[in-house]
Amino acid sequence: MATRWIELITGSFEDKKRWRQYKARKEQFPASYRTAIDGLERYFMYAGGIVKGDVLMQMLEDLADLIERAAADGTPIRDIVGDEPVEFADTFLQNYTDGQWLNKERKRLTDAIDQAGNDGA
Structure with missing residues (x-):
């Protein structure tokens, strides 16, 4: 019971564990690949608008898989992201x-309009 209450305030303990594992994994990448994943991660944090921790972690883990495979195969970063990283x-x-x-906001808007339409006008 206390664990769920604490997680409600602080976030999922599992997501925090996954975050630490992801960060440790990322540190093992060669410098150029680590620079690329850091840049992509920063962009995702600012532009992605992802608020679900489990979704964010899945995305970052998938990104790490991609970069890790590229590093193992010696694939240059530009071959992964192309000429337009954005x-x-x-x-x-x-x-x-x-x-x-x-x-979430799109659903709220749709629900509000549905509710307004159901109120009789």
């Missing part, structure tokens, strides 16, 4: 839209 990042983010705050 386009790559935005496309990558589209796979995780269910965790974005904007979707």
